[in-house]
Amino acid sequence: MTATDYLTSGRQTIRLEIEAVQELLNHLDDHFSRACELMFNCKGRVIVTGMGKSGHIGNKIAATLASTGTPAFFVHPGEASHGDLGMFTGNDLVLALSNSGETAEVVTILPLIKRMGAPLVSITANSQSTLARSADINLHIPVDREACPLGLAPTSSTTAQLVLGDALAIALLEARGFSSEDFAFSHPGGSLGRRLLLKVDDIMHTGAEIPVVSADTPVREALLEVTRKHLGMTAVTDADGKLLGIFTDGDLRRTLDLAVDLAATQIHEVMTPDATRIRPGILAAEALSLMQERKINALLVVDDQERPVGALNMHDMLKAGVI
Known part of the structure; x- marks a missing residue:
């Protein structure tokens, strides 16, 4: 033939x-x-x-x-x-x-x-x-x-x-x-199961792994915290530990364009206030959707008192198979 x-x-x-x-x-x-x-x-x-x-x-x-x-x-x-x-x-x-x-x-x-x-x-x-x-x-x-x-x-x-x-x-x-959620319960090992069942609590960084600095921290020291925690950002909190804002790699580029003194400038002056945040217990797929909608690469998870209890980024989503 x-x-x-x-x-x-x-x-x-x-x-x-x-x-x-x-x-x-x-x-x-x-x-x-x-x-x-x-x-x-x-x-x-x-x-x-x-x-x-x-x-x-x-x-x-x-x-x-x-x-x-x-x-x-x-x-x-x-x-x-x-x-x-x-x-x-x-x-x-x-x-x-x-x-x-x-x-x-x-x-x-x-x-x-x-x-x-x-x-x-x-x-x-x-x-x-x-x-x-x-x-x-x-x-x-x-x-x-x-x-x-x-x-x-x-x-x-x-x-x-x-x-x-x-x-x-x-x-x-x-x-x-x-429903798709019912389907996921019978396919927990598949990518659909991970997308529909995994919660942010399962993949977020907690405790000492959360990058956090106080509002009066100099930018130079805040950059050290960003580098240590490897999430490309840090949370900025007030004296009571409540979230005030976030400082990301994007904020750093904008700060460098302003030619400010990194040792003398406090982080609250250059941070992004009202950072996008989520609560514990939501599905990782929902968090991913929010990140894609806001065009951001990292999220902070806060409790009812607005205190950071977790942090995650796109790399965490990728490792968990949510993406």
Whole structure:
């Protein structure tokens, strides 16, 4: 095959799978709504099962359901016949995938699923199959032609299964009012989890790490504090420790332009008063949004008495994975 042949084949495969998804969209009906209702009202968990390629798709559907608010897990139908049916209860719902609807390993466990009283939703390409007729609701995939030119390898059919599984998961997500915060709780190790769950308290510098000088500190000494604490700024406080302002690298450049005496000039004369500040407990993502809005690189965290209790900058956001 030439490079052109490869491209032609690839495009043909994609075209056929697009057609399969389009056909699925055209055939979506009230069976889908009823399946969603059953899954939404399930008191237990959604148990997904399927053999071969349908099993791989089922595994992914179970993972998507679980991460979007519908408790779910995958059980291999062969293992189910050898003890794993003990995972099933009458409060669960079974979602079974089989393109033919006659997969032996799946058909074998159908009487036991029915006996325990668990609702059964099937996804098949054959609406007259054993699986489809046994199901409380059958979701029909109208795929007449696989993308495989031999008509053997599951391609268009598994793509349609996957899309239908995503449609179920997202419909249930919306029905539950599942939020981005809910999503983050099931993905604490991901970047989204960090963005949505991390608070400034988790990443801010505290105690002796906070750069602070009093209002009457000479600029030269204030610069030493900025250098020691490595945050590119220092808080300026009054005699009671309350925040008066902030002195940043930008303030230093402006001060040097004025050609002032750094040893004789007090920091309150050249600081930025009314510094942007935040309270403890807010999300790091909110703090980042504020920094981007104000076009600043550092923030001070103050308590109810306006005393600095923390400090952070863009580097801290970057290290924590918030950016």
